[in-house]
Each structure stands twice: as C-alpha cells, then as structure tokens.
Amino acid sequence: MKKSGSEILESLNIKALIESLIAIFIGFLIGAIVLGAFGYDPLSAYYWLFQGALGSTYGIASTLRYATPIMLTALTFALGTRTGIFNIGAEGSFYFGAIAAVIFTNIWANMWFGLAMGMLLGALWALPAAALKVYRGVHEVISTIMLNWIGWFFVLWLIVGPYANPNDPNKTIRIPIEARLPNIGYGLSIAIIIAVIAAALTYFLLWHTTLGFSMRASGMNPKAARYGGMSPKKAVMWSFILGGLLSGLGGAMKIMGEGPTYAISQGGANIYGFGFDGIGVSLVGRNHPLGIILAALFFGMLRAGTALMQAEAQVPLEIIKVIQGIIVITVAIPGLYDLIKKVARRGAA
Amino acid sequence: MKRWMALFLIGLMAISVVASGCIGGGGGGTTTTEKKGAIAIVYDVGGRGDLSFNDMAYLGASKAAKDFNLELTELQSNSEDDYVKNLETLASQKKYLLIIAVGFMMTDAVKQVASEYPDQKFAIIDGFDKDMPKNVMMILFKENEGSALAGALAGLIAANDGKDKVGIVLGMEIPVLYKFEAGYRFGVKWAEDYYKQKTGKEAKIDVLYQYTGSFGDAAKGKAAAQAQLQQGAWVIYQVAGGTGLGVFDAVADELKAEGKKMGPPFAIGVDSAQDWIKPGVIIASMMKRVDVGVYTAVKDAVNGNFKGGVLELGLKEKGVGLSTVDDVMAMFNSLPEDTQKQKLKDLGFNSKDELKQYLEQTRGQIPSWIWDAVDQLKQKIISGEIKVPAPMDKQGIEAVRKAQTWQEMENLAK
Numbered sequence: 001m002k003k004s005g006s007e008i009l010e011s012l013n014i015k016a017l018i019e020s021l022i023a024i025f026i027g028f029l030i031g032a033i034v035l036g037a038f039g040y041d042p043l044s045a046y047y048w049l050f051q052g053a054l055g056s057t058y059g060i061a062s063t064l065r066y067a068t069p070i071m072l073t074a075l076t077f078a079l080g081t082r083t084g085i086f087n088i089g090a091e092g093s094f095y096f097g098a099i100a101a102v103i104f105t106n107i108w109a110n111m112w113f114g115l116a117m118g119m120l121l122g123a124l125w126a127l128p129a130a131a132l133k134v135y136r137g138v139h140e141v142i143s144t145i146m147l148n149w150i151g152w153f154f155v156l157w158l159i160v161g162p163y164a165n166p167n168d169p170n171k172t173i174r175i176p177i178e179a180r181l182p183n184i185g186y187g188l189s190i191a192i193i194i195a196v197i198a199a200a201l202t203y204f205l206l207w208h209t210t211l212g213f214s215m216r217a218s219g220m221n222p223k224a225a226r227y228g229g230m231s232p233k234k235a236v237m238w239s240f241i242l243g244g245l246l247s248g249l250g251g252a253m254k255i256m257g258e259g260p261t262y263a264i265s266q267g268g269a270n271i272y273g274f275g276f277d278g279i280g281v282s283l284v285g286r287n288h289p290l291g292i293i294l295a296a297l298f299f300g301m302l303r304a305g306t307a308l309m310q311a312e313a314q315v316p317l318e319i320i321k322v323i324q325g326i327i328v329i330t331v332a333i334p335g336l337y338d339l340i341k342k343v344a345r346r347g348a349a
Numbered sequence: 350m351k352r353w354m355a356l357f358l359i360g361l362m363a364i365s366v367v368a369s370g371c372i373g374g375g376g377g378g379t380t381t382t383e384k385k386g387a388i389a390i391v392y393d394v395g396g397r398g399d400l401s402f403n404d405m406a407y408l409g410a411s412k413a414a415k416d417f418n419l420e421l422t423e424l425q426s427n428s429e430d431d432y433v434k435n436l437e438t439l440a441s442q443k444k445y446l447l448i449i450a451v452g453f454m455m456t457d458a459v460k461q462v463a464s465e466y467p468d469q470k471f472a473i474i475d476g477f478d479k480d481m482p483k484n485v486m487m488i489l490f491k492e493n494e495g496s497a498l499a500g501a502l503a504g505l506i507a508a509n510d511g512k513d514k515v516g517i518v519l520g521m522e523i524p525v526l527y528k529f530e531a532g533y534r535f536g537v538k539w540a541e542d543y544y545k546q547k548t549g550k551e552a553k554i555d556v557l558y559q560y561t562g563s564f565g566d567a568a569k570g571k572a573a574a575q576a577q578l579q580q581g582a583w584v585i586y587q588v589a590g591g592t593g594l595g596v597f598d599a600v601a602d603e604l605k606a607e608g609k610k611m612g613p614p615f616a617i618g619v620d621s622a623q624d625w626i627k628p629g630v631i632i633a634s635m636m637k638r639v640d641v642g643v644y645t646a647v648k649d650a651v652n653g654n655f656k657g658g659v660l661e662l663g664l665k666e667k668g669v670g671l672s673t674v675d676d677v678m679a680m681f682n683s684l685p686e687d688t689q690k691q692k693l694k695d696l697g698f699n700s701k702d703e704l705k706q707y708l709e710q711t712r713g714q715i716p717s718w719i720w721d722a723v724d725q726l727k728q729k730i731i732s733g734e735i736k737v738p739a740p741m742d743k744q745g746i747e748a749v750r751k752a753q754t755w756q757e758m759e760n761l762a763k
Contacts, residue, residue, distance in 0.1 A: 058441065062434050160562065169523050170454070187433060260433060260457040266521060267563075269394065270429045306431070307438035310424050311389065317396070317425035 016286045019334040024298070027330030031323040038319055045313040045323075052308030053301040059308075061186035065258065067300030069094070071195045071292060072250030073278025075202050076243035078287040080140075081339065082206055083239035084219035084232075089129050089144035091275025092151035093122035093244040097251025098264055098271045099155045102163055102172050105179035105256065114179050115194075115252050122248015123241045125151055130240030134233045140240075148275070152268070159264050171263040181257035189257035196293060198246055203289035205242070215239055247275060280328055283335035302327070386446045387420040388413070388647055389439045391432070393452035396425050401590060401620045402639055406451040406474060408683060409640030413647035419446065432458035440466040447472060447650040449643055453525065459485055470655055472646035474639055475525065483657035486649070488642040490662050492525065493532035493739040494730050495635040495669030496586070499617045500536020500556075501543070501726050502633060502671065503584035505719045506613060508544040508552035516557040516582035518573045518596050520564040520589035527746040529588040529619075529635075530558060531738045531758070536726070538755040539735075543722055557582050561592050570595030578603050578614060584632070586617040593619060597627045604630060611711050622672035622680040628696065628707045632715070634672040641668050665731045671723065674708045738762040 032042035053063045073090040080087030097118035104117040129147055132138035163172045181189035206212040217225040218232035225232050251271060255264060264271055281299055285291030302324045309315050315323075390410045392403045407423070414421040422445070424435045432455045439448050440462055449472045450459050456476035463471045463482040472486040481487060503515040517533050519526050534556050544552045557577045561569045570592035574585050578599060585600060587593030600616040611629040618624060618634030642662055649655045662668020672680075678701070681689065689701075698704045712720070729735040738761045740746045745761070752758045 052438065056441070058437060066430070170521065187437075258430070260461040265429055265454070273428075303427070303431075304434065306427065307424060307435050311422050311439060311442070316423075317427060321427070 013286065013288075016288075016291070016334070016338075020284065020286065020291075020331060023331045023334055024327070027327035030330060031326050034323060034326060035315070035319070040313065040315050040319065045309055045315050048308040048311075048313045049302070049305035051312075052305035055308075058186045059304055061184075061188040062304035063297065063300040064192045065188050065300070066303040067296040068191045068195045068257070069250045069254045069274045070277045070281045070299055071296035072198060072246045072253075073275045074281035074285060074292045074296060075199060075278075075289060076247045076275070077279050077282040078285070078289065078292060079202065079206075079215070079239050079243045079246070081282070081287045081342075082219045083215045083235050084222060085133065085140050085236055085239060087126075087129075087140055087144060087240060087243055088275065088279060089126055089140070089147060089240070090243065090247040090250075090278050091273075092144065092148040093125045093247035094251035094254075094275050095151050095155040095268065095271055096121040096125045097248030097253075098255045099158050099163070099172075099251075100248065101175060101252035101255045102264060103158075105175050106173055109176035109179040111179050111181060111256065114175070114256055115249060118252025118256075119245045119248045122251060123245040125248070126240040126244025130237050133240070134237055152272075155271075156268055159268060160266060164266075165263065168263075170266040171261060173263065175256050175262040179256065180262055181253060187259060189253075191253035191257035194249070194253065195296075198249065199289040199293050202242075202246070206289070211235070211238060247278075250274065280332055283332040283339065284328070286335050286338065298331075299328070384420040385418045387422060387444055388447045388449065388650075389422040389424065389445045390449045390451065390643070391424045391435045391439070391455065392426060393432075393450075393454050394426050394428060395452070397423075399591075402474075403451055404683075405621055405637075405639035406449070406643050409643030410449060410647065412640070413644045417647065417651045419647070419651075429454065433462060436462040436471075437465070440469045443469070446470065447647055447655070449646060450474070450476065451639070451643075452476070470650055472643070472650075474642055477659065481657070485657055486646050486655065487659045488646060488662065489659055490637050490639075490642065490668050491528075491664065491737075491739065492635075492637060492669060493528040493535070493737045494664045495637065495671065496529045496532025496588075497536040497539065497730065497737045498664075498671045498723050498727055499586050499633070499635045500533035500538075501540045501723050502536070502719065503533070503586060503615075503617060504537035504540025504552075504554050505544060505722055506615065506632070506715055507554050507583040508540060509716065509719060510583060510613060512581065512583040513553055514555050514557055514577075514581045514583060516574070516577035516585040517559075518570055518577070518585060518587050518589055518593065519558065519560045520592055521562055522560040524741050526560070526588060527740045527742070529586075531740050531746060531749040533586055534749055534752075535737050535755055535758045538752070538758060539726060540722075542755060543726075547718070547722075561589055563592050564590035566592050567595035567598065571599045574599035574616075575602075583613055584615045584617060586619070586635070588619050590620070594626070597623075597630055601627055601630045611714050613714070618672070622676040624672055624674075624677040624708055624711075625681045625692070625704065628704060629711050632711065634677075636670050636672050636676060638662070638668050638670070641666070663730075664727055671727075674705060674712065677708055678705055735759065736762040 035042040035045050053059050076090035100117045100121035101114045105114040129140055129143040132143045133140050159172050165171050165173045181191055183189050214230035215235040217230055218235040222232040281295045285295035306320050309320055395403050397403050410421055426432055426435055436458055447470045451474050453475040456478050459471055459473045460478050460481055463485045467484055470484055474488050477487050507515050537554050537556055541552045541554055559573045561573050563569055570589055574596040577585055585596055587596040597616050600614055615632040616630055618631050620637050622636055623634045624631045736759050738749050738758050740749055748761055749758055
C-alpha cells in the first residue's frame with residue numbers, strides 16, 4: 001500500500017494547520033499583554049521560555065520527555081472523537097499502565113513484558129466503559145469519569161498498600177534496572193520514539209485500514225455507516241480498547257522511562273493529570289495523530305521552558321501557569337470549535 | 350469562521366488598550382546593585398504560601414541573601430517531574446554558590462543532579478540518602494527533641510487537670526514522623542514521672558495516636574481529632590501539615606460546645622509557630638526551624654565551611670523548639686500586610702497588641718510551674734543529660750510504644 005506525502009497532508013488539512021498557527025500567535029500575544037500588565041518583560045520572558053525549552057540539548061531532551069505521555073493520552077482521545085465518542089478515560093488507563101509496569105516488571109524484569117502488561121491493563125480498564133456504551137447505551141463521559149475515580153482510588157491503594165517500598169514508604173517499589181527503558185541521554189529514554197511510532201500506527205490504522213475506515217465512518221454518521229454495512233458497535237468497542245492500550249502504554253513508559261526514582265510516588269503525584277492534558281493536546285492537534293505529535297511537542301516545550309523563565313526572567317510560576325493556560329486555551333479554540341460543530345451537526349441529524 | 354476571528358481581534362484590541370495603561374503604571378524596574386554572588390532555592394510542590402515548610406525556607410534564604418549580599422533565585426515546582434529539570438537547569442548555569450532543595454521528596458533528584466555536577470554545592474532540607482554525593486549537605490532536624498517538649502507540656506497539662514489521655518494526629522506513615530511520635534511519647538512519660546515527684550500523686554497518661562495518611566486533608570484531621578476528644582484526649586499534638594488544620598477546628602468546636610473561649614482542651618501546632626491561627630485553642634507549637642537550616646547552609650557556603658553529609662539541628666542549635674509568644678508574633682509579622690489585617694479582623698482584634706495579649710492570656714491558663722518544668726526538660730536535653738529516642742523504622746517505633754517509662758525509652762536512644 002503506497003501512499004504519497006501529499007495524501008498525509010490532505011488528511012491533516014492545511015487549513016487546520018494555518019488556523020492553529022494563527023491561534024498560537026494570538027495566544028502568545030495575549031500572554032504577552034498579560035505579562036506586561038503584571039509588570040514583566042514579555043520579550044525576556046518568552047526568550048527564556050524558548051531558551052529553556054530549545055536552547056540546549058538538555059532543554060530539547062526535557063521538551064521531548066514532557067511531550068511523551070501526553071502524546072499517547074491525546075491519541076486515546078483522538079481515536080474516540082474520530083469514532084464519534086468523547087472518551088475521557090485515558091486518565092484511568094494511564095494509572096493502570098503505570099501500576100502494571102511496577103507490578104509486572106518486579107515479577108519478570110523485562111522491559112517488553114512491562115510495556116505489554118501496561119498496554120493490556122490499560123485496555124482492560126477501558127472495557128467496562130466500552131461495554132456499557134455498546135450494550136447499554138450509557139454515555140461514555142459519565143462512565144469514564146466514574147471509572148477514572150474508581151481506578152484512581154484502587155491504584156492509590158496499591159501504591160500505599162501492597163506495593164509500597166518498605167525502605168522508602170512514600171513511593172512504590174522501583175522498576176528493576178534491567179527493565180527500565182534505555183536512556184538516550186539527558187534523562188530522555190526511548191519512550192519518545194515508541195510514542196511517535198504509536199502515533200504513526202494510529203494514523204495508519206485510521207486512514208489505511210478497513211477497521212479505521214469504519215471507525216471514522218461511524219464517527220461521522222453511525223446510521224450511514226450501518227447502512228453501508230459497517231458495525232458502529234464494533235468500531236466503538238475497538239476505539240475504547242485501542243485507546244486504553246495507548247494510554248496504558250503511556251502510563252507504563254512514564255514510570256519505566258523516567259528517573260530518577262522509577263517508581264510511583266505516594267498519592268500518585270507523578271501519574272496524575274496526563275489523561276486530562278491529553279484532551280487539550282488532542283484538540284490542539286485537531287484530533288489527528290500527526291497534529292498530535294506537533295501539539296505534544298508544543299505542550300512539552302511550554303513545560304520545559306518554565307525553569308529558566310522563572311530563574312532568569314524572574315516570572316513566578318503562578319504567572320507562568322496563567323500565561324500557558326491562556327496560550328493553550330487560545331490554541332485549542334479552533335479544535336474545540338470544530339468538535340462542537342461536529343456534535344451539533346450529529347445532534348441535528 | 351471569519352466573523353469569529355474578527356470578534357476575537359476586536360476583543361484583543363480592547364484588552365491591549367486596557368493593558369497598555371497598566372504597563373505604563375506598573376513597570377517595575379530591576380535595580381542592580383553589586384551582588385557578591387547568587388544562591389538558588391527550589392521549592393517542592395507545596396510551594397510558597399503554605400504558611401509552613403516552604404515559607405520558612407524562603408524566610409531563611411531571603412535573610413541569608415540580605416545578610417551576605419547575595420542574589421536569590423527562587424524556583425517553584427509544578428509537579429514532581431520538575432524536580433530534576435529545575436535542579437539541572439540551575440546547576441547548568443554554573444553561577445550559584447549554593448542550590449537549596451526544600452523537602453525530602455527531592456532526595457532522589459538531588460542525588461542524581463549532584464552527581465552530574467560534582468563542583469556545584471547543594472543543600473537539601475529533610476532529605477537523607479546514605480549514598481548521597483559529597484557536594485550535598487543534608488539538613489535534618491531532631492524533631493524528637495522538640496516533640497519531647499510538646500509531650501511534656503501535654504502530659505503535665507493533662508496530669509494537672511486529673512485527665513488520663515492525650516492525643517497525636519499524624520500525616521503519612523513515613524519514618525520522619527516516627528521521630529515526632531517517639532519524642533511526644535517520651536515527653537508524656539517524662540511528665541508522668543515529673544508530676545509524681547512534684548505532687549506525690551500517680552499519673553498514668555495514655556497516648557492516642559492516629560496516622561491519617563495525608564498531609565493536605567483537613568477533614569481527615571478533624572475526624573481523627575474528634576474521635577480522640579471523644580475518648581477523652583485533653584491535649585492533641587498535630588503533625589500533619591494541612592491535615593492538622595482540621596485538628597485545630599475540632600478542638601475549637603469542642604471548646605465552643607463547652608462554652609469556653611480558651612482551652613483546655615488544647616491543640617499543639619507544628620513546623621512553624623502556628624499559635625496565631627487559632628489563639629486560645631493552640632497552646633504552643635513545635636517549631637521546626639527550616640529557616641535556621643537554610644540560613645546555616647548558606648552561611649557555611651559563604652564562609653567556606655561547607656561540608657557534605659548530614660547536618661543535624663536540635664534544641665541546642667535552635668533547629669527545633671517550642672514556640673514562645675515572641676516567636677508567634679515574629680511569624681505573624683512575616684505574613685503579608687493584607688493577610689495580617691484580615692486575620693486580626695476575623696479574630697475580632699483591633700491591633701496586634703491585642704492578639705499578643707490574648708496569646709499570653711492563653712498561656713496563663715496553665716500554671717507557671719508547668720512551663721518551668723518543660724524548660725527544665727529542655728535544658729537537660731540541651732546539656733545531653735537526657736537523650737530522646739529517634740526511631741527510624743517500624744520496629745523502632747514499636748519498641749518506643751511498648752516502653753513503660755521514659756528511662757526505658759532513653760535506653761532505646763542509646
């Protein structure tokens with residue numbers, strides 16, 4: 001199956017790309033105004049933001065490191081929206097991926113085993129919501145939010161209970177050294193490469209396989225898809241399962257690929273929130289796997305730049321968060337607008 | 350789409366007009382006086398404004414920066430994932446005399462970054478690792494010593510009022526909290542003995558204890574304290590950060606129900622001089638002087654006395670201690686002006702002097718011989734005559750829990 005580059009671009013939609021770039025520009029502009037209003041020099045602030053994120057090898061490595069988990073959770077959300085569902089269960093699958101990595105690498109210290117179990121548990125955790133949606137018509141927003149909380153407290157219990165590290169009780173036991181993801185350098189592991197491959201595979205699935213076609217068709221119009229001989233139920237089911245698998249992979253790689261401790265912290269502090277961030281990344285990336293890679297890098301850059309922005313431009317973290325929030329919202333607006341339009345249209349149909 | 354964009358741009362212009370007015374007024378210039386060097390401090394996720402750990406660290410760092418004419422750079426951490434990045438970024442600048450990491454959660458991150466930058470000096474508050482590189486000063490506190498004073502105070506108040514129970518509400522069950530619990534138990538047992546020698550009457554005081562598993566959940570702290578009050582706890586020591594604020598609430602509610610303005614029952618605060626949070630309810634606080642620790646580290650680095658390894662601060666070094674009214678007022682004065690005003694208004698005071706008087710009145714609810722007794726214990730610990738146990742693991746704390754007298758506990762310390 002040979003595909004030329006122009007077809008990939010076509011699916012990405014040039015118009016969307018330009019809209020996003022304009023949105024980024026506007027976001028930075030508003031951010032600059034707010035910075036100015038608080039009495040900080042916007043030029044210096046942005047200079048140090050980019051210097052921190054891209055100005056050194058370490059900065060670039062940090063950007064890539066921060067981009068990795070949200071890239072995968074964004075893919076989960078994108079698979080959902082492409083299939084016409086609002087799957088916010090990435091968060092829960094992420095927790096399960098992370099705890100699975102801790103549990104299973106300590107049974108057999110093998111990297112691939114850990115990743116596979118992370119994916120498996122992530123996918124399993126997506127099953128209840130999928131089944132409720134397909135067989136009982138329970139809305140996925142309700143079920144995934146509730147399942148996220150159930151998953152959260154269950155994993156918290158595993159963290160403080162059976163898998164707490166007796167020598168360091170505020171963390172779980174660590175991933176054995178042999179099972180950790182190889183380090184490329186500067187604290188960056190091969191997780192980023194795996195995430196990009198996952199994005200490419202997701203793209204391939206959606207636009208170059210029968211299953212992907214039926215997923216997208218059901219997403220646009222489930223009735224028409226059924227009329228066309230496809231099974232929207234099957235499409236939704238796969239969308240949940242593959243989505244859970246991707247987030248589970250993200251959770252596993254978060255713990256197996258990021259030092260210094262290679263363990264989950266008590267309170268789950270280092271595994272919380274990535275699923276929700278993924279929604280933003282997906283919207284900015286216009287729910288397209290390749291757009292998501294770019295959007296995740298953009299988010300990662302914002303995160304990586306905060307240290308120098310604080311240290312050199314003297315902007316406090318609270319203000320930085322406000323600025324980044326403004327930028328992210330502005331950038332997500334076109335994607336959100338599209339999504340609402342789509343939902344409204346489906347509602348009318 | 351076009352119309353939407355146009356609306357957006359109009360809004361943008363409106364904002365920029367308003368904002369440009371602000372910029373004109375609020376442009377704060379950076380005054381560059383000749384500084385001798387720079388230090389940096391990285392806060393943990395609790396961050397500034399916690400009225401406790403991180404704020405105390407700032408207090409010490411800013412005082413040191415002023416005294417030694419240094420530039421101070423502060424970095425907050427958005428999440429745990431930022432620790433390594435923040436430390437690494439600062440270290441790679443190669444311009445800081447000392448980088449201070451606040452909180453045990455940064456231990457692994459400091460260990461990693463410090464080994465990558467062996468020429469950079471680091472200090473970590475509360476963090477310990479036996480394989481820590483030589484360029485890291487680990488500042489630890491003898492919380493057991495300060496908690497012994499809290500225990501003696503609690504025990505004597507209870508004994509004096511003919512009560513037989515005191516309580517302690519703790520956060521997560523981590524080894525550092527065992528030191529608090531052990532010290533408190535030691536103090537209570539010491540109080541039993543002291544009371545018997547002074548009055549000839551037997552006193553048997555049980556310590557009710559609960560680990561709530563959290564440092565940020567006031568509701569849990571309140572529930573735990575209510576349960577202890579119901580069982581008859583006469584004084585409750587909170588060692589649970591934000592969770593502990595609920596302990597103060599529970600004791601305050603109890604006083605209200607009894608129609609009293611001041612205890613007993615009392616609560617004892619922790620980390621900073623917390624008495625001002627609920628005057629009348631909090632009899633004293635066990636201060637952990639993070640500011641002293643940070644200041645000491647900077648001073649040593651400036652004077653060329655910096656040494657890697659553990660620096661332990663106890664009662665003798667004024668690293669821990671029971672708060673005095675002056676300590677409380679100093680803490681209160683370090684709050685932002687608006688917060689002070691609001692707090693005074695909430696408490697119904699017209700001035701700081703009234704707050705101070707009220708705090709003194711609270712302490713006056715207890716006979717002065719108790720305060721003298723606590724001071725006596727303090728002097729004995731400082732002189733080394735009495736040693737307070739500091740268990741570091743489950744086994745150690747279990748042994749302290751089983752011990753019947755303070756002498757037995759002291760043997761565990763040796």
